Each structure stands twice: as structure tokens, then as C-alpha cells.
Amino acid sequence: MSFNFGTFSNPSDTILTLNSPNTAFAAWDDPQDTTSNIAPVTFRVVSQNLIQTSRVFKATLTGRWKEGLLTEDGGNDLEAEGWDSEAMRIVLSAIHHRTRDIPRRVTLVMLCKITVLVEYYELHDIMYFFLDLWIHSLQDPLLKAYGKDLILWICITSIFTSTNIQRIVTNVAISHCPGEFRILDLPIPELVANHINTRREAALRQFIASLNDIKSKLLDDTTGCSFECRSIHLGALVKYMYDERLLDGVTEPPFEDRSVADTVKRMRKMPSPSKDWHMQTSTYGSCELSLSSLTEAALRSSDAIQDLELDDVDD
Incomplete structure (x- = not known):
């Protein structure tokens, strides 16, 4: 040809x-x-x-x-x-x-192939208008799950800077990537890949640290209304951490086969122990302690780490 x-x-x-x-x-x-x-x-x-x-x-x-x-x-x-x-x-x-031979719309895969050529041959100026046109035609709706298409978007927005889209797709990767971020032999800058890996691991570390902090407070009698209250919540929390492989020494970075989003989702579904076992005269009736209230701070801290933008990371 x-x-x-x-x-x-x-x-x-x-x-x-x-x-x-x-x-x-x-x-x-x-x-x-x-x-x-x-x-x-x-x-x-x-x-x-x-x-x-x-x-x-x-x-x-x-x-x-x-x-x-x-x-x-x-x-x-x-x-x-x-x-x-x-x-x-x-x-x-x-x-x-x-220009008549240039399509007004391309697929996401073709857009990434063209973008890689633009990066390799340093053609950013001559291709600016077309890249901008193609990106805007494809960006709605943006992906909300981790997979090959998301990685293609990260590659495209890393080469042809589109700050808002880059923030969205990198945050999706941080939340949903189940292990170390894969670049698929694409020219994704090391800074971007490191940002995704660092924030994902930091969110999971913070989440586990927050659960350990809750465990310490229950052990140190600094929360809960009674020995029974603290004991049953401590037991339920340790059982959850055991089932989810979150106890110390069981899971370590890079936390393979574990995404932040799935970990948080499972945490939110964790049932809180029943209060029915308390006697009617117990002061437990006025105690509002539950595992959901105890773990909400842990969920908020992991959310905050995921939402950090690329500009917030030291080069």
C-alpha cells in the first residue's frame, strides 16, 4: 500500500x-x-x-x-x-x-494511537486543533471503571494536557485500580504512574491505619459506654478485618487484588452488632456507638487522599 x-x-x-x-x-x-x-x-x-x-x-x-x-x-x-x-x-x-482527509471523529483507540505519534514526532502544534476536537467528541461520558480504555484516556491527557479530564480519569484509576497501575507500554509519564500508585497505596494505608486506631480506642476504653459495648464492637471490627485480610502483617503494599473503591464499598456494608442483648435497665439504650459511626472517619480520610490532584504531588 x-x-x-x-x-x-x-x-x-x-x-x-x-x-x-x-x-x-x-x-x-x-x-x-x-x-x-x-x-x-x-x-x-x-x-x-x-x-x-x-x-x-x-x-x-x-x-x-x-x-x-x-x-x-x-x-x-x-x-x-x-x-x-x-x-x-x-x-x-x-x-x-x-484537512479534507482528516476525520472529524475517531475512536478512543485511534485517538490514542495518533496522540502517541504526536508525542514521538513532536507534532503538538500542528495537531492541537484536531486533538482538541476529538477529545471533546469522546469525553462524554467519561469512564468510571478501571480497564484498558481508562489507561488510554490517561495516556492521551498526559500527552495532550487536559487538566479537568486528567483529574477525573486519574482519580478513577486511584479508586478502582486493583493493584499496581499498568501503563501497557504507552508513553505515560512516570510522574503520572507514580501519582496513581502513591495515592492508591496511601488511601489504603490510611484506611487500615484508621481501623487500627479504632481498635486501639476500643481496647483503651476511650470510646463506647461499657465493657460489653466496647467488647462486642471490637470483636466485630477484628472479625471484619480478618475476613478482609486487613490485619497487620496480612496485607502489604502494593496491595494486589484490592481497590480502594471496593474496600470502602465493603466497609460501608459491614453490619453493626445488635443492641438487643442489653438489659432494659442498661444505659446502653442511650449509646449511639456503631461500627458505621466509628469507621466513617476512616472512609473520609481515604476519600480525601484519592481526591488529591496531580499538581499537589511533589515532582
Whole structure:
């Protein structure tokens, strides 16, 4: 397959060969073979357009090794590897000002493929309008669950800064990621991945610490109305922590197979011990202590950690 971006007045002088096109992208299930057996795709392009829009292409076409790119007819021969051929065609259409050949809507996967090309070839200025258009056409509704599509959004908003969307999708990852954040071989900045992992682990640490603090208060007689009141709530809390593998020494960072959202959800469903066993004369009737009231502070503290924005994290 071949595409020609030259015109009669401005003919193409460079051949860009895309080898192994359409290699597996952001593989979620970790396939063993991610190579492509598709024949190379060639693009006949205008070198000046590449030079004027991309510092990467400029360095390649005008740098000290440019002589090695020359063909027999005096043109240039460039190579690329593994990119999606349609994403490359769209990007080259923008570089050559062929706006009619650029779609007004793309899928989320295609948007991420294009965004990765923009980052690699430093084409942010020439692609700004289209990236902004595509992002706004896809952002409603944004995802509220952890999965491959959420990671694609995090990659897109990390490269093409969209602060509000980035805050939303990173907070979803912090809340719903069940283990260490996966970047799927995408160019997601280390700062972003570290932010997600750090805040997720901090929320779970804070949650467990708050439960231990409640346990200590019940043991130290600093809450509850009586020995019976404290004992039954302590027993119920320890039983919950045992069932959920939250006791000391049982679970440690990075807390695999445990998301903040699911842990909080299960905590909110934890039943509080009944008061029926108290005698009618007991002062327990006026005691409002319950596991839900004891654990509400723990839930609020984990929520606060999850809501911290990327700007709040030290570089």
C-alpha cells in the first residue's frame, strides 16, 4: 500500500516506509506475539513539510547523518516501525495540510494511537486543533471503571494536557485500580504512574491505619459506654478485618487484588452488632456507638487522599 502527499506544484521528494505496520497496541492481555506480518506501507511525502512541523523529522533530514538517507535520485528515504498505518496517514495529512482527509471523529483507540505519534514526532502544534476536537467528541461520558480504555484516556491527557479530564480519569484509576497501575507500554509519564500508585497505596494505608486506631480506642476504653459495648464492637471490627485480610502483617503494599473503591464499598456494608442483648435497665439504650459511626472517619480520610490532584504531588 502506498500514499502520495505530493502535488504538481510541490512534488514529494521523500519516501517514508512504515515497516511492520499495525503492531499490537496497548495489549491488555499480554499476547506472546505482538509483531505484524503486514507488508510495509509507503508514504511519498514532502521533506519541507516534515521539517517545518517536526523537530524530530528536522533533525533527521538536516542533521549530520542526512547523507545516509539519500536515494539514487537525490531524494530521502525514511523508515518507521510498528505504527498504525491509518494513524500515520491522518498525521501526515495534517502535516501536508490535507484537512479534507482528516476525520472529524475517531475512536478512543485511534485517538490514542495518533496522540502517541504526536508525542514521538513532536507534532503538538500542528495537531492541537484536531486533538482538541476529538477529545471533546469522546469525553462524554467519561469512564468510571478501571480497564484498558481508562489507561488510554490517561495516556492521551498526559500527552495532550487536559487538566479537568486528567483529574477525573486519574482519580478513577486511584479508586478502582486493583493493584499496581499498568501503563501497557504507552508513553505515560512516570510522574503520572507514580501519582496513581502513591495515592492508591496511601488511601489504603490510611484506611487500615484508621481501623487500627479504632481498635486501639476500643481496647483503651476511650470510646463506647461499657465493657460489653466496647467488647462486642471490637470483636466485630477484628472479625471484619480478618475476613478482609486487613490485619497487620496480612496485607502489604502494593496491595494486589484490592481497590480502594471496593474496600470502602465493603466497609460501608459491614453490619453493626445488635443492641438487643442489653438489659432494659442498661444505659446502653442511650449509646449511639456503631461500627458505621466509628469507621466513617476512616472512609473520609481515604476519600480525601484519592481526591488529591496531580499538581499537589511533589515532582
